[in-house]
Amino acid sequence: MAGDQQGVGLVHRIRRATHPVALGVLLLMTACSGSSPEGLILISVDTLRADRLGSYGNELGLTPHLDSLASESLVFRNAFAPAPFTLPSVSAMLTGRYPDQLGVQSNTAVLPGEIPTLASWLGQRGWRSAAVVSNYVLRKKTRLDRGFDYYDAAMRSREQVRGLPERSADATTASALRLLDLMSGRGSGPMFLWVHYQDPHGPYTAPAEWEAPAGPPPPGVEDRLLPTSTDDRGLDSLPRYQALGDRRDTVSYRAAYHAEIRFMDEQIGRLLEGIDRRGLLDGSVVIFTADHGESLGEGDRWFAHGEYLAASETAVPLFLRIPGGAAGELQRLSSPLDVFPTALAALGIEPPDQLSGEDLLDGSAREAPRTLWLSNLTVGSARRQALLTDGIRYVVTRRSDGEVEEFSWLGGDQGHEISPERRASLRNTFRELRTRLGASRPEKRQDLTRDECQNLRALGYLVEPSCDALPATP
Ligand SMILES: [Zn+2]
Numbered sequence: 001m002a003g004d005q006q007g008v009g010l011v012h013r014i015r016r017a018t019h020p021v022a023l024g025v026l027l028l029m030t031a032c033s034g035s036s037p038e039g040l041i042l043i044s045v046d047t048l049r050a051d052r053l054g055s056y057g058n059e060l061g062l063t064p065h066l067d068s069l070a071s072e073s074l075v076f077r078n079a080f081a082p083a084p085f086t087l088p089s090v091s092a093m094l095t096g097r098y099p100d101q102l103g104v105q106s107n108t109a110v111l112p113g114e115i116p117t118l119a120s121w122l123g124q125r126g127w128r129s130a131a132v133v134s135n136y137v138l139r140k141k142t143r144l145d146r147g148f149d150y151y152d153a154a155m156r157s158r159e160q161v162r163g164l165p166e167r168s169a170d171a172t173t174a175s176a177l178r179l180l181d182l183m184s185g186r187g188s189g190p191m192f193l194w195v196h197y198q199d200p201h202g203p204y205t206a207p208a209e210w211e212a213p214a215g216p217p218p219p220g221v222e223d224r225l226l227p228t229s230t231d232d233r234g235l236d237s238l239p240r241y242q243a244l245g246d247r248r249d250t251v252s253y254r255a256a257y258h259a260e261i262r263f264m265d266e267q268i269g270r271l272l273e274g275i276d277r278r279g280l281l282d283g284s285v286v287i288f289t290a291d292h293g294e295s296l297g298e299g300d301r302w303f304a305h306g307e308y309l310a311a312s313e314t315a316v317p318l319f320l321r322i323p324g325g326a327a328g329e330l331q332r333l334s335s336p337l338d339v340f341p342t343a344l345a346a347l348g349i350e351p352p353d354q355l356s357g358e359d360l361l362d363g364s365a366r367e368a369p370r371t372l373w374l375s376n377l378t379v380g381s382a383r384r385q386a387l388l389t390d391g392i393r394y395v396v397t398r399r400s401d402g403e404v405e406e407f408s409w410l411g412g413d414q415g416h417e418i419s420p421e422r423r424a425s426l427r428n429t430f431r432e433l434r435t436r437l438g439a440s441r442p443e444k445r446q447d448l449t450r451d452e453c454q455n456l457r458a459l460g461y462l463v464e465p466s467c468d469a470l471p472a473t474p
Contacts, residue, residue, distance in 0.1 A: 392410060393407070
């Protein structure tokens with residue numbers, strides 16, 4: 001193992017060698033490039049459960065291109081999004097800070113201007129950067145565009161059910177490659193590309209040629225016919241925005257979700273091939289993750305996210321390929337929150353202070369198990385907050401008649417109880433975190449036009465009773 005350790009230290013060119021024994025890493029060493037990475041490719045996908053990927057144990061063969069990338073990557077098997085919906089989770093990914101610390105608690109927040117982002121931090125060090133986002137929630141008004149030389153949020157097509165602006169995976173890939181060429185034409189030096197795909201987000205309407213098997217329902221879930229809801233929460237019903245024609249059976253919706261994933265995977269394959277053709281893949285760090293999952297019937301919640309903090313809505317894929325680096329699986333608790341510090345470590349760049357995310361390449365011994373904080377923030381029928389630590393998930397739901405707590409093992413039933421002492425300790429940690437994070441920073445809301453307000457209401461994300469008083473779109 002000593003040789004492996006030395007190899008990791010060499011290829012990562014960072015001071016903290018991953019410890020293969022402590023982390024249970026299967027190391028597959030490839031050629032050592034001997035030079036710093038020349039680029040960073042960050043690919044994120046909306047609404048993608050980790051357990052739909054072959055590299056996370058799925059047997060339906062939905063993601064051959066991602067599985068191929070994962071086979072050359074460090075794959076984090078226990079990654080959880082800090083929030084089960086888009087803007088807070090993506091903001092955490094790009095800043096290494098919890099949504100509460102950013103004051104980003106809804107899909108209509110503005111990212112504070114003084115917080116360093118991956119793009120601004122790299123930009124200050126001479127990097128060129130470009131982003132392509134295909135979720136309406138991530139448009140420039142969020143100020144996620146800060147620090148990017150190019151930020152393409154143009155969405156010219158419309159969703160089938162809600163009629164909202166969107167961009168499908170083929171157009172997302174085409175835009176990303178176009179921006180890569182634009183950046184390449186602007187001098188030399190390292191480049192950062194972030195691409196966010198929207199396709200697995202409902203309604204599930206992949207191009208007709210992308211069929212996929214439904215496979216079995218998640219454990220404990222039974223397929224059935226669902227009534228259509230009058231809202232988008234999917235509790236015991238089909239969310240309004242997901243309903244396609246008169247289809248009501250859960251099997252066909254699950255198959256349609258899988259078809260979106262197959263389509264997205266194919267287009268990510270095209271993206272990687274295009275980057276490779278330009279000679280930019282081998283020398284770049286590639287990171288893949290998702291902003292949150294999707295309930296597929298767990299807790300009788302169907303084809304929706306934003307409510308629960310269970311694995312269905314928060315377990316996400318997370319892996320990174322480092323040029324000439326190690327590949328294998330790691331069980332450590334991790335999160336898209338870790339993307340910022342981990343990317344910088346892989347690039348040999350010092351991170352800013354006060355990050356809550358961790359450098360996942362740092363294998364040094366920890367004194368205490370890691371604790372992750374999760375919250376559904378302002379979305380959902382009730383406020384839920386959770387901590388994950390040491391194999392346990394502790395969720396507190398705030399209801400009108402008080403708080404309800406719930407303990408469970410992260411890996412499912414472990415066959416033994418969580419001791420009273422352990423529960424008391426978790427309650428204490430939870431209270432400390434809630435005090436520290438819960439009141440970190442008030443949210444600054446976007447100045448919405450009437451159209452934007454109506455679009456966001458249609459997405460199910462706005463609590464305002466009416467958009468009528470807002471100014472019309474200029
Ligand atoms: Zn999302």
